[in-house]
Structures are given as C-alpha cells and as structure tokens.
Amino acid sequence: MAPRVLISDKLSDAAVQIFKDRGVEVDFRPDLGKDKDKLAEVIGDYDGLAIRSATKVTPKILEKASRLKVIGRAGIGVDNVDIPAATARGVIVMNTPFGNSITTAEHAIAMMFALARQIPQADASTQAGKWEKNRFMGVELTAKTLGIIGCGNIGSIVAERGIGLKMKVIAFDPFLSPERALALGVEKVELDELLARADVITLHTPLTEKTKNVLSAENIARAKPGVRIINCARGGLVDEVALRAALDSGHVAGAAFDVFSVEPAETNVLFGHPNVVCTPHLGAATTEAQENVALQVAEQMSDYLLAGAISNAVNFPSITAEEAPRLKPFIALAEKLGSFAGQLTDTDIKTVRITYEGAVAEQKVKALTSAAIAGLLRPVLADVNVVSAPSVAKERGIVIEETTRDAVGDYDSLVTLSVVADDFERHVAGTVFADGQPRIVDIKGIKVDAGFAPNMLYVTNEDKPGFIGRFASLLGDAGVNIATFALGRDHPGGDAIALVEVDGPVPADVLGKVSALPHVRQVKQLRF
Ligand SMILES: NC(=O)C1=CN([C@@H]2O[C@H](COP(=O)(O)OP(=O)(O)OC[C@H]3O[C@@H](n4cnc5c(N)ncnc54)[C@H](O)[C@@H]3O)[C@@H](O)[C@H]2O)C=CC1
Numbered sequence: 027m028a029p030r031v032l033i034s035d036k037l038s039d040a041a042v043q044i045f046k047d048r049g050v051e052v053d054f055r056p057d058l059g060k061d062k063d064k065l066a067e068v069i070g071d072y073d074g075l076a077i078r079s080a081t082k083v084t085p086k087i088l089e090k091a092s093r094l095k096v097i098g099r100a101g102i103g104v105d106n107v108d109i110p111a112a113t114a115r116g117v118i119v120m121n122t123p124f125g126n127s128i129t130t131a132e133h134a135i136a137m138m139f140a141l142a143r144q145i146p147q148a149d150a151s152t153q154a155g156k157w158e159k160n161r162f163m164g165v166e167l168t169a170k171t172l173g174i175i176g177c178g179n180i181g182s183i184v185a186e187r188g189i190g191l192k193m194k195v196i197a198f199d200p201f202l203s204p205e206r207a208l209a210l211g212v213e214k215v216e217l218d219e220l221l222a223r224a225d226v227i228t229l230h231t232p233l234t235e236k237t238k239n240v241l242s243a244e245n246i247a248r249a250k251p252g253v254r255i256i257n258c259a260r261g262g263l264v265d266e267v268a269l270r271a272a273l274d275s276g277h278v279a280g281a282a283f284d285v286f287s288v289e290p291a292e293t294n295v296l297f298g299h300p301n302v303v304c305t306p307h308l309g310a311a312t313t314e315a316q317e318n319v320a321l322q323v324a325e326q327m328s329d330y331l332l333a334g335a336i337s338n339a340v341n342f343p344s345i346t347a348e349e350a351p352r353l354k355p356f357i358a359l360a361e362k363l364g365s366f367a368g369q370l371t372d373t374d375i376k377t378v379r380i381t382y383e384g385a386v387a388e389q390k391v392k393a394l395t396s397a398a399i400a401g402l403l404r405p406v407l408a409d410v411n412v413v414s415a416p417s418v419a420k421e422r423g424i425v426i427e428e429t430t431r432d433a434v435g436d437y438d439s440l441v442t443l444s445v446v447a448d449d450f451e452r453h454v455a456g457t458v459f460a461d462g463q464p465r466i467v468d469i470k471g472i473k474v475d476a477g478f479a480p481n482m483l484y485v486t487n488e489d490k491p492g493f494i495g496r497f498a499s500l501l502g503d504a505g506v507n508i509a510t511f512a513l514g515r516d517h518p519g520g521d522a523i524a525l526v527e528v529d530g531p532v533p534a535d536v537l538g539k540v541s542a543l544p545h546v547r548q549v550k551q552l553r554f
C-alpha cells in the first residue's frame with residue numbers, strides 16, 4: 027500500500043508533484059494547520075505530515091497519529107513540533123536546514139535598510155499625498171557596526187552581506203569557531219561587547235532556554251544609544267515590552283520585527299510605534315525559498331517512507347538511500363539481539379553495552395544501537411520503536427555505552443550486546459551472513475550458531491549425557507515439532523545451552539516438564 031502524506035500548511039505545489047511522482051499518496055489541505063480539531067480528526071489516516079510554521083504538532087495531535095512515521099518541516103524552525111513527544115512515539119522529525127536561509131538573510135538586510143531609511147513610513151506618507159522631505163532623515167550604513175547574535179547558516183549569510191555593504195561585522199555566538207569567524211571576516215565578541223559596540227543588532231539564533239529574552243530589559247539598556255534591532259529569527263528572543271519602553275525613551279532608534287512572541291500577531295506592544303517596521307513572518311517567503319523547501323521536504327519524506335533513508339532528522343541520525351539497504355540486516359540483527367536479551371531479563375537494567383567489531387563498525391552504529399534498545403525494551407513496552415528507544419531508555423535511567431573497534435575474532439562483523447543489572451551481566455553476540463540473515467553466534471561466551479525464528483526455546487543445562495534425547499522425545503510426545511536445533515557448551519561436562527526452533531508455541535505444561543528434566547537449569551520460550 028502506498029504511504030499517505032498530509033500537507034497541512036501552505037507549501038509550494040512543487041511538493042504535491044514530487045510526492046505523486048514518487049508514488050506517495052498526498053492530500054493538500056493547507057487549511058488544516060490552523061484547525062487543530064480537524065487535524066486531530068484526520069491525522070490517524072497518514073504516514074507523513076508536511077508542515078511549515080502554522081501547524082502546531084502537539085502531544086494531543088500525536089496521540090491521534092497512530093500511523094504517523096515522519097513529520098517534514100518545509101523550513102528551518104521546528105519549535106512548532108513537540109519533538110520529545112514525537113520521538114517518544116517513534117516519529118521522525120526532519121527539516122530543510124538550508125533551503126530558505128539566503129531568503130531569510132535577505133529579509134534581515136531588507137529590514138535593516140527599511141529601518142535606516144524609514145522606507146515604510148516614507149512610503150505611507152508619500153502615498154498619502156504629503157511630501158515630508160524633512161521628516162525622514164536616515165542613517166548611512168557604510169562603516170557602521172553590525173552585531174549578529176547567532177552566526178549559523180543565516181547569521182553567516184547576513185555577515186557576508188553586511189561586509190559587502192562595507193559594514194564592520196561583529197558576532198556573538200558561543201559555537202562560532204575562531205577559524206570560521208576569520209573565514210567569514212567577522213570579529214567574534216562576547217554579548218556585552220556586541221551590545222556596547224553595535225549600531226544595528228540582528229538576531230539569528232533558535233529560541234531555546236538560553237536564547238529566550240537574550241535581549242532582555244537589562245541587555246537592551248546596555249546597548250549603544252540609538253541602536254536599531256532586527257528580529258527575523260524567533261519571537262521571544264527579545265523582551266518586547268522592554269523594547270517598546272526603550273523605543274519610547276529613544277534609547278533604541280528603531281526596531282524591525284518579522285517574528286513575534288505570539289503568532290499570528292494580531293496585536294503586539296510594538297505595533298503603532300513610529301520607528302517600528304513589522305512583517306508577518308515573511309522571512310522565508312520568496313518563490314525561490316518556498317520551492318526549495320517544498321521540493322526538499324517532499325524528497326526527504328518520500329525517501330524515508332519508501333526507502334528508509336533519513337536526512338536532516340532532528341531526532342535520528344542520517345541514513346542515506348545507499349546505506350539503508352546495507353544497514354537493514356544489521357538493524358534486524360541488533361533488534362533481535364536486544365529482543366533476545368530483553369526476553370531473558372526480568373529485572374531492572376542498569377547499563378547496556380554494545381560493541382561493534384569489524385565492517386559493521388563503519389556503519390551508522392547509532393541507528394543500530396537504537397534498534398538494539400528497541401528490541402531490548404519491547405518485551406516490557408510494546409510500542410517502543412527505533413526512534414523512541416533511546417529517549418525511553420534515558421527516561422528509565424538506563425546507561426547506554428557504545429564501542430566500535432576493528433575485527434578481533436572470526437567474523438567480518440560482530441555485534442555484542444551486554445546487559446548489566448544489579449545481580450548479573452548477560453552477553454549475546456551475532457553477525458549477518460552473506461545471505462543477509464542475522465545469526466546468533468555467542469551466548470554468555472558459549473559459541474552457538476542459530477538463526478532467529480518466530481518460536482524458539484532457549485534451554486540452559488549441565489552438559490551431561492542423555493539430555494538431548496529426553497528433551498527431544500518430550501517435545502515429540504507433546505506434538506511439538508523441532509525445526510532446527512543448535513547446541514553449545516563452554517567445556518565438556520560444563521555449562522551447555524540449546525537454542526531450538528519449534529513450529530509453534532509450546533504450551534506452559536510442556537515447558538514445565540522440560541524444566542523438570544534432569545540437569546536443566548532454565549527453559550524459556552522466545553519469540554522473534
Ligand atoms: N523569519 C523566518 O521566516 C525564518 C526564521 N528562521 C529562524 O532563524 C533562526 C536561525 O536559523 P539558522 O541560521 O538556519 O540556524 P543555525 O542553527 O544554522 O544557526 C543558529 C546559530 O545560533 C547559535 N546559537 C545557539 N545558541 C546561542 C546562544 N545562546 N547565543 C548565541 N548564539 C547561539 C548557534 O551556535 C548557531 O550558530 C532559527 O530560529 C530559525 O527558525 C529561519 C528561516 C526563516
């Protein structure tokens with residue numbers, strides 16, 4: 027069945043065409059983003075949801091999204107998606123981190139000129155029939171200092187444009203490396219210095235706990251008198267009430283805002299001030315940017331839904347379309363090894379150690395670890411999946427340790443999973459053979475060679491003569507057919523294990539009889 031995608035925001039038609047061309051069913055309902063009740067009603071029918079900033083993907087919406095596998099944001103900011111809730115439900119959230127950055131940087135530059143020359147105000151006055159040549163005295167930008175808060179993709183483009191305008195560009199961004207600053211021709215400074223020196227401040231950070239109110243009343247007061255402030259990033263980065271007061275007092279000469287603490291901003295404390303210029307979240311609104319992000323999000327979502335390829339996910343490592351088929355058998359192996367350990371573990375797991383040896387260590391092991399954890403937790407938490415597993419494990423206080431190394435043993439690739447609880451540690455290892463089938467090759471240091479099957483018995487016993495015969499006839503008498511039988515032991519007469527594939531579930535009374543056989547220590551029914 028073809029996957030189904032809902033577009034609930036105003037995306038370029040290009041997205042619809044891409045989905046159709048790729049064989050994905052698509053419903054274009056740009057009205058739904060603003061109608062959360064209707065969205066909740068229909069979301070259960072879709073595997074994918076393509077959005078911009080108008081659709082709020084809340085835990086309530088996600089609760090109804092029983093089929094949803096991927097949310098694609100045609101744009102950059104994903105603050106309208108509850109990422110932890112999506113992750114907990116195993117939904118990949120992806121964005122298009124570059125498609126609209128030039129356009130948004132250009133909007134910030136446009137806003138800077140609008141402020142410097144009061145273009146919107148002069149336009150309104152001129153078209154109102156006034157000829158107020160003396161009212162609109164501007165400032166020249168050449169040689170002025172442009173202070174950029176957040177010098178990432180967009181901030182860097184603004185910096186380059188600022189330098190092109192012969193401005194002195196300084197930037198505050200704790201994650202901006204000195205090398206990158208040098209390459210951009212930007213002077214990296216602390217926030218206080220930026221505030222003290224900048225004639226124009228432009229914000230280009232995401233909204234986080236750290237950046238919220240980065241231009242607080244206090245910081246606005248520290249800014250240079252006559253400063254102009256531009257926000258084309260996110261509402262909430264600037265204390266709007268404090269900014270209004272600073273505009274009223276004349277400390278701030280002008281402000282240009284594209285984003286607001288509440289959107290859509292039908293009212294705002296900044297509105298109506300003569301030195302304020304506002305646009306309704308238009309940063310990304312050009313034909314070019316909208317085409318870029320729509321095409322990209324549709325391609326990315328189709329790649330995931332049709333081929334398991336993941337790019338630009340904010341809650342999962344990237345997997346290319348070439349990697350996905352190579353990774354698939356190892357994902358199955360990791361998940362089954364996890365499941366094996368999970369089905370044998372009844373107590374609280376403290377630590378999970380996963381070691382990747384040989385060729386597999388070169389693959390995207392983060393994805394494999396997530397699969398192993400999903401397999402491990404599934405016996406207790408039915409709806410955990412590869413995306414949600416790491417966050418669920420974290421919530422339960424399970425420490426995950428991951429190691430990669432060169433091949434040391436007989437296998438090209440070996441994955442070893444160790445589960446540590448208070449009173450025991452259990453290891454299980456497996457590989458993928460040339461046929462692409464995962465195999466279990468080591469349990470607790472005992473070598474075995476078994477595939478995974480829907481119904482299996484795992485028996486541990488003392489290595490004493492007679493066990494196999496008694497065990498096989500007991501199952502035979504109970505009408506349980508043995509399909510495959512794998513044995514291993516640490517040394518003659520020592521600890522032995524049997525992994526037995528049977529043709530159907532084994533009744534509890536038969537399991538009881540197996541565990542009562544002489545020398546049997548443990549018997550467990552496993553399902554894969
Ligand atoms: N107005 C609009 O329509 C649009 C707005 N945006 C918004 O623009 C913002 C920036 O986007 P990008 O440049 O693509 O993001 P980015 O992730 O490339 O850059 C953000 C930069 O902020 C820096 N940063 C993080 N925490 C910081 C802190 N505490 N102080 C200073 N710097 C900090 C990061 O190191 C990074 O360099 C985002 O919030 C995005 O949602 C993006 C596109 C359109």
Ligand SMILES: O=C(O)C(=O)COP(=O)(O)O
Nearest residue numbers: 078079080101102103310
């Ligand atoms: O990409 C972003 O972060 C934006 O803010 C653009 O928002 P929009 O897609 O225009 O609603």
